[in-house]
Amino acid sequence: MPRTSDKRDRLLHAADRLVLAQGCKQTTLADIARESGVPLGNVYYYFRTKHDICTAVVDSRIDAMRDVLAACERSPDPRRRLLCFLDYPLGHRQALREHGCPLGSLASELSKSGTLKDQSARLVGLLRNWAQAQFEAMGVADAPALALEYTALLQGTSLLAHTLDDDSVVEPLVSRLRARIEAL
Numbered sequence: 001m002p003r004t005s006d007k008r009d010r011l012l013h014a015a016d017r018l019v020l021a022q023g024c025k026q027t028t029l030a031d032i033a034r035e036s037g038v039p040l041g042n043v044y045y046y047f048r049t050k051h052d053i054c055t056a057v058v059d060s061r062i063d064a065m066r067d068v069l070a071a072c073e074r075s076p077d078p079r080r081r082l083l084c085f086l087d088y089p090l091g092h093r094q095a096l097r098e099h100g101c102p103l104g105s106l107a108s109e110l111s112k113s114g115t116l117k118d119q120s121a122r123l124v125g126l127l128r129n130w131a132q133a134q135f136e137a138m139g140v141a142d143a144p145a146l147a148l149e150y151t152a153l154l155q156g157t158s159l160l161a162h163t164l165d166d167d168s169v170v171e172p173l174v175s176r177l178r179a180r181i182e183a184l
Helices: 006-022 029-036 040-046 050-072 078-085 087-091 093-099 104-110 117-137 143-163 167-183
Strands: none
Touching (some): 029 050, 050 104, 050 117, 078 167, 087 093, 104 143
């Protein structure tokens, strides 16, 4: 296993930015090397294949989302945790408009890929599983369905902000979801 280094971190951050902007399929190892300032030959020391670097991007995004969810976990109340997470799309409206959801957009692309398809469920499943645990902790009978709806509404919000190139859609949609959670 390659050791962690500044070059590996630079490569991973560059890959993440490029994949967010143009997708995994369109991003080449040469693009990543150029963006990171790391010579192309060195890329292979840290990531043997494009599959490896795309998997590392998935892992990085999952880790980042786990950090967001962990911050929400500070509340002892599961309803408050679900509401806390709704601050995320509000705080990232511009990025959602420019690139879509960092988890959902990549998950959608990877679901069409033969070699990376298994990674797509990890991305979307993270939020869905977390939401389901919150609904279950609230004692809601249809927790799996509500978690799916919660995830779908957030992904739909990101999709609309991106495809309509309009971040003003985020606030009213999140407000409707917030009211739904508060009413449970």
